[in-house]
Amino acid sequence: MKLELRRIHIKDIQFGDKLAVENGVLTVNKEDLIEKLKEDERIKDIKVDIARPGEKVRIIPVKDVIEPRVKIEGAGNGFPGASTKIAQLGDGKVNVLYGAAVVTVGDIVGFQEGVVDMWGEGAKWTPFSKTYNLVVDITPVEGLDPHTHEATVRLAGLKAAEFIGEAGRKVEPDEVLTYEMESNALETKKYPDLPKVLYVEMLISQGLLHDGYIYGVNSQLILPTLIHPNEELDGAVISGNCVAACDKITTYQHQNNSVILDLYAQHGKTINFLGVILTPELTTLEGKFRTCDYTAKLCKTLGADGVIVSEEGYGNPDSDLVMICKRLENAGIKTALITDECSGRDGMSQPLTDTASEAVAVVSTGNVSHVVTLPPADKVIGNAESIATLAGGWDGALLEDGTLMCELNAVIGATSEIGYHNCTVKLY
Amino acid sequence: MVKEIERYGLPIVHMATITTISQSVGANRIVPTVAIPHPVGNPSLPHEEEMDLRRKLVKKALDALQTEVSEPTQFE
Amino acid sequence: MAEKYKVLYYVNQFFGQIGGEDKAGIEPMYKEETVGPALGFNGLISEEGEVIGTIICGDNYFNENKEEAMKFILDIVKKTNPDIVVTGPAFNAGRYGMACGEIAKAIVEQLNIPAVTGMYVENPGVDVCKGQVIIASTSDSAAGMRKALPVMANIVKKIVKGEELGLPEEEGYIPQGKRLTVFSDKRGSQRAVEMLLARLNDEPFETELPMPVFDKVNPAEAIKDLSKATIALVTSGGIVPKGNPDRIQSASAQKWGKYDVSEKDALGADYCTIHGGYDPVYANELPDRVAPLDMLKQYEKDGVIGKVYEYFYTTTGTGTSVGNAMKFGKEIGKELKEAGVDGVILTST
Numbered sequence: 001m002k003l004e005l006r007r008i009h010i011k012d013i014q015f016g017d018k019l020a021v022e023n024g025v026l027t028v029n030k031e032d033l034i035e036k037l038k039e040d041e042r043i044k045d046i047k048v049d050i051a052r053p054g055e056k057v058r059i060i061p062v063k064d065v066i067e068p069r070v071k072i073e074g075a076g077n078g079f080p081g082a083s084t085k086i087a088q089l090g091d092g093k094v095n096v097l098y099g100a101a102v103v104t105v106g107d108i109v110g111f112q113e114g115v116v117d118m119w120g121e122g123a124k125w126t127p128f129s130k131t132y133n134l135v136v137d138i139t140p141v142e143g144l145d146p147h148t149h150e151a152t153v154r155l156a157g158l159k160a161a162e163f164i165g166e167a168g169r170k171v172e173p174d175e176v177l178t179y180e181m182e183s184n185a186l187e188t189k190k191y192p193d194l195p196k197v198l199y200v201e202m203l204i205s206q207g208l209l210h211d212g213y214i215y216g217v218n219s220q221l222i223l224p225t226l227i228h229p230n231e232e233l234d235g236a237v238i239s240g241n242c243v244a245a246c247d248k249i250t251t252y253q254h255q256n257n258s259v260i261l262d263l264y265a266q267h268g269k270t271i272n273f274l275g276v277i278l279t280p281e282l283t284t285l286e287g288k289f290r291t292c293d294y295t296a297k298l299c300k301t302l303g304a305d306g307v308i309v310s311e312e313g314y315g316n317p318d319s320d321l322v323m324i325c326k327r328l329e330n331a332g333i334k335t336a337l338i339t340d341e342c343s344g345r346d347g348m349s350q351p352l353t354d355t356a357s358e359a360v361a362v363v364s365t366g367n368v369s370h371v372v373t374l375p376p377a378d379k380v381i382g383n384a385e386s387i388a389t390l391a392g393g394w395d396g397a398l399l400e401d402g403t404l405m406c407e408l409n410a411v412i413g414a415t416s417e418i419g420y421h422n423c424t425v426k427l428y
Numbered sequence: 429m430v431k432e433i434e435r436y437g438l439p440i441v442h443m444a445t446i447t448t449i450s451q452s453v454g455a456n457r458i459v460p461t462v463a464i465p466h467p468v469g470n471p472s473l474p475h476e477e478e479m480d481l482r483r484k485l486v487k488k489a490l491d492a493l494q495t496e497v498s499e500p501t502q503f504e
Numbered sequence: 505m506a507e508k509y510k511v512l513y514y515v516n517q518f519f520g521q522i523g524g525e526d527k528a529g530i531e532p533m534y535k536e537e538t539v540g541p542a543l544g545f546n547g548l549i550s551e552e553g554e555v556i557g558t559i560i561c562g563d564n565y566f567n568e569n570k571e572e573a574m575k576f577i578l579d580i581v582k583k584t585n586p587d588i589v590v591t592g593p594a595f596n597a598g599r600y601g602m603a604c605g606e607i608a609k610a611i612v613e614q615l616n617i618p619a620v621t622g623m624y625v626e627n628p629g630v631d632v633c634k635g636q637v638i639i640a641s642t643s644d645s646a647a648g649m650r651k652a653l654p655v656m657a658n659i660v661k662k663i664v665k666g667e668e669l670g671l672p673e674e675e676g677y678i679p680q681g682k683r684l685t686v687f688s689d690k691r692g693s694q695r696a697v698e699m700l701l702a703r704l705n706d707e708p709f710e711t712e713l714p715m716p717v718f719d720k721v722n723p724a725e726a727i728k729d730l731s732k733a734t735i736a737l738v739t740s741g742g743i744v745p746k747g748n749p750d751r752i753q754s755a756s757a758q759k760w761g762k763y764d765v766s767e768k769d770a771l772g773a774d775y776c777t778i779h780g781g782y783d784p785v786y787a788n789e790l791p792d793r794v795a796p797l798d799m800l801k802q803y804e805k806d807g808v809i810g811k812v813y814e815y816f817y818t819t820t821g822t823g824t825s826v827g828n829a830m831k832f833g834k835e836i837g838k839e840l841k842e843a844g845v846d847g848v849i850l851t852s853t
Contacts, residue, residue, distance in 0.1 A: 124687070146785060195704045207465055207783020244755060244780065244823065258693035270701055283464035283782070285445055306700045310693075315781055315822050316446045316464060323448065336700035338692055341713060342756070344825025347683040348635070350716035353826075354452045361699045362713040365692040368823055369756050370685040391755035391780035391823065407756055408685065409823060415685075419692025424712055426671055428682045429740065429819075430850055431721040432833025436841040439724040440848040450852075456723035464853050465782040467741070469793025479799075482792070486799040486849070490735070490809065493847040496726045 001090040006173035007098035047137040058377035061113030065252040066161035081216025083158040090230035095168035101131040104157035105382040106138040114245020114412040122374040195305040205280035211240035281317040296327035322356035329358035340415035366415035366423030376402025509553040512586035513542035520560030532561035548657035563599035593622025596644035601629025609633040733846035736813035740821030741794035741853040742779025754780035760819035770798035781822025
């Protein structure tokens with residue numbers, strides 16, 4: 001497969017008459033976008049706003065972040081299976097509005113939504129303080145059940161990203177990144193001496209606000225499955241607005257999965273990158289045993305020498321993580337795990353809920369309970385009060401002057417377990 | 429929580445779905461349950477069957493409390 | 505130049521130059537001079553600080569007459585009002601280490617004055633005070649004095665000036681066990697790739713998260729006669745009365761709640777879940793799917809169990825630190841024990 005990600009560097013977003021990119025400035029016609037999204041009759045109201053890096057703006061409660069793109073060559077524009085017709089992804093040319101992001105907010109569905117600060121202290125903790133964000137505030141019609149509410153919001157975000165992405169269709173990119181990998185057999189012939197490496201990406205698969213989707217298929221319903229890394233980079237995997245804000249893998253982070261990109265960078269040099277195994281984190285013990293066995297079996301069948309395993313969420317998935325690790329290590333396959341930890345607000349607690357002596361190489365992406373104090377914003381997009389009910393927030397977390405005290409739990413992408421951000425933990 | 433309560437000499441049974449965690453953490457009496465969002469229920473069953481399922485699971489837990497154990501034990 | 509900061513020093517009979525094991529029983533005394541290591545320490549800080557005096561106490565006396573010794577020592581600290589107290593270093597001397605640790609800890613906790621000590625990592629005094637006191641990591645014998653003092657002096661200087669201490673290995677102290685979130689110059693995925701490459705090439709690597717070790721509790725004795733027993737129901741599934749009156753957090757809980765269920769046959773429609781870690785739809789339809797009060801009440805009616813305890817206990821398990829979970833367990837366990845409960849069912853999601 002060969003995929004070109006053609007980056008058009010976006011340096012600002014403005015509202016205007018038409019949808020266009022000129023000299024790095026993305027212009028969006030607000031009314032057109034609203035009209036497009038309101039085609040879904042489950043949506044009552046849409047508001048659109050812009051948040052730029054450095055502005056004293058707080059966005060809350062954030063559900064998902066999506067990179068706007070358009071596929072100009074090859075099958076499948078948008079998110080096939082989820083928002084557009086099914087197609088085989090992974091080949092072709094994609095124009096990317098690099099530096100721009102669609103951020104969805106709106107009524108809280110559960111407790112898993114989060115906060116993005118565009119400036120100062122808060123900006124350090126989230127990768128999405130560095131993108132020019134087009135914020136889409138979605139109000140669904142009354143009376144939707146929670147699952148439908150979530151699905152409506154999820155789809156609206158994807159549609160908005162597709163709509164905006166069209167602006168880049170005819171624009172010459174500033175840089176072109178090429179991702180090319182042929183069959184495992186051919187690659188192994190090319191690099192016979194390099195160690196074979198797989199990436200196991202665990203996906204929360206536990207119901208409302210806890211599901212990932214692959215080509216539109218809820219990950220709850222699958223056995224662990226092998227996909228070409230290009231497929232994920234091309235939009236095959238999307239977020240169901242899962243888990244706590246700090247370690248959910250947003251759709252943007254699937255489109256730009258950092259483990260895939262960093263392994264690709266080593267492919268043909270120090271490793272032979274075999275592909276990605278998507279593994280659901282289920283809610284039953286039987287299910288966990290089945291998926292962990294199956295994941296290990298796929299790794300063995302493919303002849304992996306080393307595997308990186310990334311978790312999504314915390315708590316019961318810690319058990320999946322160490323079970324997969326145990327099975328791989330016992331089969332002689334070396335692992336490196338990526339997880340965050342719940343060491344308590346004082347950092348004195350045990351970091352994981354499950355343990356295995358085989359887990360000797362673990363990257364920690366931060367303590368989800370680390371408390372941060374975020375100074376008041378000049379402007380809040382969404383609803384500042386919602387922090388009281390978000391995971392990582394509490395009643396009284398919002399002080400009278402607008403200062404927000406919360407755990408990293410509530411900050412989008414802070415402790416990303418695909419290692420998208422640069423937090424870690426040190427023992428003091 | 430389970431262990432701290434047991435430290436007072438109170439027998440305690442942990443009803444949990446992910447029993448691997450209960451075992452790692454060191455609960456002594458464990459009853460495996462249905463699924464994380466509904467440990468002692470199953471919404472896909474008809475009402476009567478679900479009640480029966482829950483009745484049996486709770487009975488299992490009560491039986492566990494009456495059983496002497498010397499190490500972490502699962503009551504299947 | 506500003507006034508020099510004041511350091512008060514503590515040593516045992518041996519380093520206080522009173523004598524060896526035969527003098528270990530001497531009572532505490534205070535000298536307004538620099539004795540033993542205090543002299544060398546004073547030399548290291550003399551530009552900005554000074555040691556104002558040395559407390560000396562026999563190791564046996566301290567450990568056998570803790571109350572009296574501690575009172576004497578704390579009185580001296582109050583009287584002299586130093587900016588910081590230094591005890592030891594105790595190297596691997598157990599009784600001396602216990603004294604250094606307990607004194608330093610008491611000064612920090614009771615007088616709110618910072619304290620620094622030095623010990624070999626295996627000294628039993630380390631566990632006494634490492635959470636409260638910075639302990640310089642020393643060798644296991646007094647031969648390491650010349651190395652230990654500069655490390656301690658450097659830590660003292662930083663603490664007095666209010667400067668942040670760096671990593672334990674950089675500053676030379678024993679980790680306090682606090683896992684702090686900091687920024688790395690590389691993103692997590694890059695670090696994982698490098699760690700895996702190191703493993704594949706048989707090169708050294710260091711995990712960022714050593715696996716936790718969980719302790720064990722002896723199983724409590726079984727209930728002899730269930731039909732006379734009181735059974736309490738506890739859950740970490742975040743089931744609360746609608747409206748969440750106690751505002752229990754949806755993740756990373758900081759508290760628990762208890763609710764009177766003595767008049768109820770089931771949790772039913774008055775309860776819901778606020779747990780942020782699972783799909784809440786099924787629990788909200790029927791909270792007894794998470795905390796089976798309905799069946800327990802049924803068994804009570806049928807005489808299978810004596811009584812369902814009148815309160816139902818609840819908190820949220822997701823993202824809740826083990827430290828908090830232990831605290832909740834202790835508090836809830838204490839109440840249940842005192843209320844004469846005979847057995848507990850705890851459900852988790």
